[in-house]
Amino acid sequence: xxxxxxxxxxxxxxxxxxxxxxxxxxxxxxxxxxxxxxxxxxxxxxxxxxxxxxxxxxxxxxxxxxxxxxxxxxxxxxxxxxxxxxxxxxxxxxxxxxxxxxxxxxxxxxxxxxxxxxxxxxxx
Amino acid sequence: xxxxxxxxxxxxxxxxxxxxxxxxxxxxxxxxxxxxxxxxxxxxxxxxxxxxxxxxxxxxxxxxxxxxxxxxxxxxxxxxxxxxxxxxxxxxxxxxxxxxxxxxxxxxxxxxxxxxxxxxxxxxxxxxxxxxxxxxxxxxxxxxxxxxxxxxxxxxxxxxxxxxxxxxxxxxxxxxxxxxxxxxxxxxxxxxxxxxxxxxxxxxxxxxxxxxxxxxxxxxxxxxxxxxxxxxxxxxxxxxxxxxxxxxxxxxxxxxxxxxxxxxxxxxxxxxxxx
Numbered sequence: 086x087x088x089x090x091x092x093x094x095x096x097x098x099x100x101x102x103x104x105x106x107x108x109x110x111x112x113x114x115x116x117x118x119x120x121x122x123x124x125x126x127x128x129x130x131x132x133x134x135x136x137x138x139x140x141x142x143x144x145x146x147x148x149x150x151x152x153x154x155x156x157x158x159x160x161x162x163x164x165x166x167x168x169x170x171x172x173x174x175x176x177x178x179x180x181x182x183x184x185x186x187x188x189x190x191x192x193x194x195x196x197x198x199x200x201x202x203x204x205x206x207x208x209x
Numbered sequence: 210x211x212x213x214x215x216x217x218x219x220x221x222x223x224x225x226x227x228x229x230x231x232x233x234x235x236x237x238x239x240x241x242x243x244x245x246x247x248x249x250x251x252x253x254x255x256x257x258x259x260x261x262x263x264x265x266x267x268x269x270x271x272x273x274x275x276x277x278x279x280x281x282x283x284x285x286x287x288x289x290x291x292x293x294x295x296x297x298x299x300x301x302x303x304x305x306x307x308x309x310x311x312x313x314x315x316x317x318x319x320x321x322x323x324x325x326x327x328x329x330x331x332x333x334x335x336x337x338x339x340x341x342x343x344x345x346x347x348x349x350x351x352x353x354x355x356x357x358x359x360x361x362x363x364x365x366x367x368x369x370x371x372x373x374x375x376x377x378x379x380x381x382x383x384x385x386x387x388x389x390x391x392x393x394x395x396x397x398x399x400x401x402x403x404x405x406x407x408x409x410x411x412x413x414x415x416x417x418x419x420x421x422x423x424x425x426x427x428x429x430x431x432x433x434x435x436x437x438x439x440x441x442x443x444x445x446x447x448x449x450x451x452x453x454x455x456x457x458x459x460x461x462x463x464x465x466x467x468x469x470x471x472x473x474x475x476x477x478x479x480x481x482x483x484x
Contacts (some may be wrong), residue, residue: 172377
């Protein structure tokens, strides 16, 4: 799978890069919301099988990036990652078109499970 | 491989012990070291030493959660082995179609329910089948885990194991608790579950009949003799034609021949043979 990882923290990219590559997927990086939106809109629809999007980033937030992506008609699965961890925040993101919501801190086993579940679902 | 100075690992091991009572011995320090290094990286520390220096000033919030998660990551998750749950759904639909639901509803037993994820997953699954009536029993030998199961309260990390955002929204209420929040199973899900303390190796009294018994990844740690004993008792409490489910890597080969093996949706079930 081609996975786009949008997070302003390089440490987070590096933490999950091992997991994603061990599972045999390609990780593509964006470090701001603007970059994330640009990469998604420039890609062929469906090129990215999954987008991990951090909510809190300087500039365009992940939430705003998600709104722009959905408003452009793009339907790639977006999993929002954030330390905003209330039911209302989750609800808000799902309503904005996120497919799932990962509450930080995200551990490797949860990341693996989320990726594998998505993969299985797309094979059915 | 070189590992971090003992002083650092002692510090974290003592902390885990003080919080959870779980002991990390020096023979497991290599494992502790590797997990702590992962966490340090995730929290943005360049080295384990930096992480240790910071942790000595106080452990709270995300740092605390990640450290305690090292020790409690015991493979428990909601919908663990999703294939099995898909198969259970298929079995229940079949039973319903063939009018084999007993009066009073289907009886299901999670025989080593641990902290409750299995039985609540069943309750979530059954909740999706509104025309099906059911009764769930969950038991465990440990007071500690049984209490947790009954309370139905989980940490943020625990609910994320196996559940997606929609399922979380649907089945949990959020409560503040210190610097973290607790996710509490909705009472509508809890009300159909009977929790009981039971030791699988003892004689079970006042336990009824069941149409499905789950006893996954438990007998694996028992001797053949004990396995036979438990399985014999399970048989006594299984209705004719009832199903028994073990863990994905377990088998009744050499334990009992009173079951018929059935593979449903890729999951292996043991169906009680008619006498």
